[in-house]
Amino acid sequence: MIVEMTTGATPEEIDGVVQRAKSLGLNIQLNFGTDRMVVAILGSNTGQLSTDIFAVFPGVASVTRVMKPYKLASREFKAEDSLVFIDGIEIGGRRIVVMAGPCAVESEEQLMEAAKAVKESGASVLRGGAFKPRTSPFSFQGLEKAGLELLAQAKEHFGIPVITEVVDPHDVNLVAKFVDILQVGSRNMQNFALLINVGKSNSPVVLKRGFSCTITEWLTAADYLLAEGNNQVILCERGIRTFEDSTRFSLDISSIPVIKRNSHLPVIVDPSHAAGHYSLVPAIAKAAVAAGADGLLIEVHPNPKEALVDGLQSLTPSAFARLMEELRPIAKSVGRHM
Numbered sequence: 001m002i003v004e005m006t007t008g009a010t011p012e013e014i015d016g017v018v019q020r021a022k023s024l025g026l027n028i029q030l031n032f033g034t035d036r037m038v039v040a041i042l043g044s045n046t047g048q049l050s051t052d053i054f055a056v057f058p059g060v061a062s063v064t065r066v067m068k069p070y071k072l073a074s075r076e077f078k079a080e081d082s083l084v085f086i087d088g089i090e091i092g093g094r095r096i097v098v099m100a101g102p103c104a105v106e107s108e109e110q111l112m113e114a115a116k117a118v119k120e121s122g123a124s125v126l127r128g129g130a131f132k133p134r135t136s137p138f139s140f141q142g143l144e145k146a147g148l149e150l151l152a153q154a155k156e157h158f159g160i161p162v163i164t165e166v167v168d169p170h171d172v173n174l175v176a177k178f179v180d181i182l183q184v185g186s187r188n189m190q191n192f193a194l195l196i197n198v199g200k201s202n203s204p205v206v207l208k209r210g211f212s213c214t215i216t217e218w219l220t221a222a223d224y225l226l227a228e229g230n231n232q233v234i235l236c237e238r239g240i241r242t243f244e245d246s247t248r249f250s251l252d253i254s255s256i257p258v259i260k261r262n263s264h265l266p267v268i269v270d271p272s273h274a275a276g277h278y279s280l281v282p283a284i285a286k287a288a289v290a291a292g293a294d295g296l297l298i299e300v301h302p303n304p305k306e307a308l309v310d311g312l313q314s315l316t317p318s319a320f321a322r323l324m325e326e327l328r329p330i331a332k333s334v335g336r337h338m
């Protein structure tokens with residue numbers, strides 16, 4: 001249930017609603033909007049309660065039931081767009097934020113070369129996997145802690161924030177010590193133990209869409225992070241599984257405007273995992289910016305032919321530099337900039 005307070009409702013009036021919710025064993029979350037204050041009343045039995053329970057309180061303007069499964073990620077709870085800040089970089093504002101780098105951290109030389117290249121071309125964040133969730137147990141699983149140390153080294157050396165995936169709920173604190181943004185991968189979108197631990201951390205998080213999950217399930221997974229108090233949440237569309245097999249996944253371009261309509265959270269797009277082939281990445285990246293994405297997550301490898309993971313979908317540094325230039329006029333045409 002969403003309780004909207006009147007403009008100028010007093011702290012005592014807000015507390016009246018909060019205490020009533022608590023007396024009913026319900027949880028609450030507050031949103032201090034620009035012109036209205038909203039109290040979200042959360043609990044499994046709110047559906048059985050009359051909205052009058054809260055409507056009678058002084059200072060209450062309206063009480064509405066959110067019929068969607070997700071509450072805190074919804075526009076009903078927060079009408080204004082959320083902004084996420086990483087090292088002074090704003091995500092969800094006018095600027096298209098690009099995160100780029102190799103699928104996996106492979107060596108010091110590879111990561112430093114990638115970091116230098118993506119930074120020079122205008123990327124704001126360096127990506128690189130240290131823990132890789134691989135389909136086969138026999139595939140390269142990542143450098144793990146040594147990979148985190150290399151990411152921290154690249155951050156220090158190039159002054160660029162870093163993002164990496166966390167796969168184990170017990171590793172959240174360790175990974176958060178080394179990087180600026182935690183990535184929850186597609187295969188873990190509904191790993192609720194992981195979401196709860198990432199939600200308890202203070203780190204910004206990129207929540208990738210599960211490749212067999214609906215937008216509603218994705219936003220409901222985001223509620224797990226928000227419910228734990230982490231409101232630095234960025235969504236990432238990375239393609240879903242369909243009958244089409246000429247690309248690795250099918251990028252659901254419609255999810256961008258759907259997210260923008262139904263949620264206040266910023267959304268970025270990963271064209272690399274959707275495409276599965278480097279030659280398709282630029283067109284998909286441009287379509288994403290044109291459709292309103294707040295940023296991109298792109299795989300770039302100094303030498304894709306030698307990559308241990310996802311070489312086929314990785315851009316070379318020069319292809320990435322070209323794409324960054326080609327994105328500029330597209331961003332401008334939709335009122336954004338790179």
Ligand code: PEP
Binds near residue numbers: 185
């Ligand atoms: C990745 O970003 O390297 C990755 C594994 O992506 P996804 O979780 O979308 O498959």
Ligand code: MN
Binds near residue numbers: 103104273299309
């Ligand atoms: Mn990858």
